[in-house]
Amino acid sequence: MHRLAPAALVLLAAGAASAEETRQLDAHEHGVGQLNIAFDGDQIAMELHAPGADIVGFEYEAKTAEDRAKVDAAVATLARPLDLFALPATAGCSVVQASASLESEEDHDDHGHEDHADDHDDHDHAKHGEEGHTDEDHAAHQKDHDHDHDDHGKEANHTEFHAEYLLNCAVPAQATLVTFAYFDSFPNALELEVQVVSDRGATAFEVVRDAPTLDLRDMF
Numbered sequence: 357m358h359r360l361a362p363a364a365l366v367l368l369a370a371g372a373a374s375a376e377e378t379r380q381l382d383a384h385e386h387g388v389g390q391l392n393i394a395f396d397g398d399q400i401a402m403e404l405h406a407p408g409a410d411i412v413g414f415e416y417e418a419k420t421a422e423d424r425a426k427v428d429a430a431v432a433t434l435a436r437p438l439d440l441f442a443l444p445a446t447a448g449c450s451v452v453q454a455s456a457s458l459e460s461e462e463d464h465d466d467h468g469h470e471d472h473a474d475d476h477d478d479h480d481h482a483k484h485g486e487e488g489h490t491d492e493d494h495a496a497h498q499k500d501h502d503h504d505h506d507d508h509g510k511e512a513n514h515t516e517f518h519a520e521y522l523l524n525c526a527v528p529a530q531a532t533l534v535t536f537a538y539f540d541s542f543p544n545a546l547e548l549e550v551q552v553v554s555d556r557g558a559t560a561f562e563v564v565r566d567a568p569t570l571d572l573r574d575m576f
């Protein structure tokens with residue numbers, strides 16, 4: 357039985373890790389992003405979520421100048437919605453608001469990890485000195501301790517880019533075709549799951565790299 361014990365521990369650790377990661381991966385498959393489009397009068401609201409892997413090709417924390425520059429360039433690109441999701445000129449759409457940012461699942465880099473090792477047994481959360489520390493956070497930390505911090509990145513880290521847009525259109529009913537230059541800007545992106553909401557209701561579409569257009573005529 358002694359020979360089995362380490363394997364059992366590994367299985368337990370893997371179980372804890374997958375519980376932590378499944379939650380993220382449910383809404384995060386590399387190559388696949390989500391785009392919501394809502395028509396409301398003259399306005400079109402859009403929201404994009406895309407894995408860091410799709411947008412910059414990595415999901416570890418950008419530490420080198422080159423990686424930071426990639427993130428900055430991506431955020432700037434994501435802040436120009438009509439260059440990514442082109443609409444017919446006849447719709448007369450312009451950008452009212454656009455914001456884009458990188459979101460990371462891992463925001464614990466500021467912890468003193470030596471403290472954590474002592475805390476794990478007695479669950480003395482007060483020692484963390486920060487609010488909102490949950491058992492799940494704790495599990496995540498414990499997982500981290502099994503790895504060298506320089507190489508655990510791809511396993512433990514997932515990042516997503518998030519963008520929100522508000523467009524105003526002179527003739528929104530002409531916004532019947534969306535052309536996804538998005539796939540040209542981001543070579544690692546393969547698919548967007550698109551939810552469109554209009555007076556006609558809500559409809560789900562999948563737009564893929566090989567067929568990067570979305571016909572919205574039925575939504576008007």
Ligand SMILES: [Zn+2]
Pocket residue numbers: 384386407408409415513514515
């Ligand atoms: Zn990921």
